[in-house]
Amino acid sequence: MAIDEHELAAFTATIRDFAQREVAPRVAEYDAAEQIPRDIVKQMAELGLFGGTVPEELGGLGLDHVSYAKIIEEMAKVDHTLGVLMSMPSSLVGSGLVKFGTPEQQEKWLRPLAQGEIFGAAGVTEPQSGSNVAAMETTYRRDGDDFVINGAKTWISNLDLASFIITFATADRSLGRAGISAFIIPVDSPGLTLSPFKDKLGFRPICSGEVSLVDVRVGADALVGEEFGGYAVAMNAVEKGRLSVAARAVGLAQGCLDDSIAYAQQRVIGGTAIADHQLIQAKLANMATEITAARLLVHDCAHAMDRGERGRKQASMAKMYASNVAQRAATEAVQIHGAYGVSPEFRVGRAYRDSKVFQLVEGTGEIHLQLIARALLKGE
Known part of the structure; x- marks a missing residue:
């Protein structure tokens, strides 16, 4: 509604x-x-x-x-x-x-x-195939009415809070996307091991790590959608995920701009607020313009999804551009803050670390360039 x-x-x-x-x-x-x-x-x-x-x-x-x-x-x-x-x-x-x-x-x-009563994780990325769902190496086999899953996922978020993981495996790697199925796996399932990474560059409060699956057995009620229909489940999740990543990147960038405006007005050097300098004003103006453009791309993607479209091209454009804008905004924010930009007293240093990670999660900028180009060449 x-x-x-x-x-x-x-x-x-x-x-x-x-x-x-x-x-x-x-x-x-x-x-x-x-x-x-x-x-x-x-x-x-x-x-x-x-x-x-x-x-x-x-x-x-x-x-x-x-x-x-x-x-x-x-x-x-x-x-x-x-x-x-x-x-x-x-x-x-x-x-x-x-x-x-x-x-x-x-x-x-x-x-x-x-309703926030439980939390979950999504196991898509793998150590070798990355975010290329069709090339995943995690496999499953049928054993009566059960499915037995073996493989590994990496850089999976929310491991400390998750009660279950939605993950993906293939019955036959030679089938590519046609062999993939999606499963719900409770985190207390035998054979499932969660190994969090520590001391990450950014996104530090989010518990991310590796998920190992060794003969993890689930029943038929764990299958999400039809067997061999997992690729559609994964793409639906990933495209919606890219919208949220882009929206978060815009929020981080806007926070950097807000902090930079406040700091520039308060920071006085030689009797003059640095906000009065044209170089600082140019930085703020460029930040604001790019953030506005990124927000419009996010909303364009959201409108497409509200129309019932997948919004694949729009999601890639929004995610790629907003992530790049967040990185540039955070860089300029640290520059405006000068030495204080690296002080824990100001949050722009944390934003600077996180902004780099935005350019990597949910597909790197280079991957999204390819996805956008493919959509254009197909006339989408």
């Missing part, structure tokens, strides 16, 4: 107030500790921040994609990693269950996911 402007404004204001009051004073501390505090997550659930685009009848908020992108951006201005948690029920983890899940799967996994 569409949310009207007044409802969206009120909800966005609630998120803004929560982020400034509860998150901003603590984010540097939990970034260093590499763990999102459980009490913050609990408060987010109480505010209904995880419902996103999940239909109301399935426990979500039923937002349109444009409104969803706006609230993700709002949280990302203060901490984009909380935006990751907000996005998962509507993208990487939950979107496949919305479109392909059985009523039983939706009730058991999706409803509590959308």
Whole structure:
């Protein structure tokens, strides 16, 4: 359903107030500790921040994609990693269950996911094939009514909070995308091992790591969608995920601009605020222009999805451009802050680290250039 402007404004204001009051004073501390505090997550659930685009009848908020992108951006201005948690029920983890899940799967996994009662992870990326789903090496075989899965996934997020993982495996690697199926695997399943990475460059509060699957056995009720239909499940999740990554990148960039404007007006050198210098003004103007352009690309992608389109080309454009804008905005923000840009007293240094990771997650910029070009050459 569409949310009207007044409802969206009120909800966005609630998120803004929560982020400034509860998150901003603590984010540097939990970034260093590499763990999102459980009490913050609990408060987010109480505010209904995880419902996103999940239909109301399935426990979500039923937002349109444009409104969803706006609230993700709002949280990302203060901490984009909380935006990751907000996005998962509507993208990487939950979107496949919305479109392909059985009523039983939706009730058991999706409803509590959308209400923040449980959390999930999505196992797509692999050590050798990366994000190329069609080239995955994780395999499964049938054993009676069960499926037995073997393989490994890497750089999988949310390992500390997840109750289950939606992952993908192939029955026959020679079949490419036609051999792939999607499965729900509870994290306490025998043979499933989670190994978090520590001391990452950025995205530090999000627990990411490797998932090992050794003879992991699941029943028929774990299959998401039809057998051999996993590629469609994966693409649905990935495309929705790229929208949320782009919205978070815009939020981070906007936070950098907001901080840079405030600092430039307060920082006085030789009796003059640095905001009065044309070089600083040019930096701010360029940042604002690029952020506005990135936001428009995000909303263009969201509008396409609201029309019922996949929005593949739009998602790649939005993700690639917004990630690059976030990196440039963070770089300029540190430059404007000068030596204070590397001080933990200011958040632009953290944004600088995170902005680089934005250019890598959900497909590198180089991959998205290829995807956009392919779409153009096909006349899409």
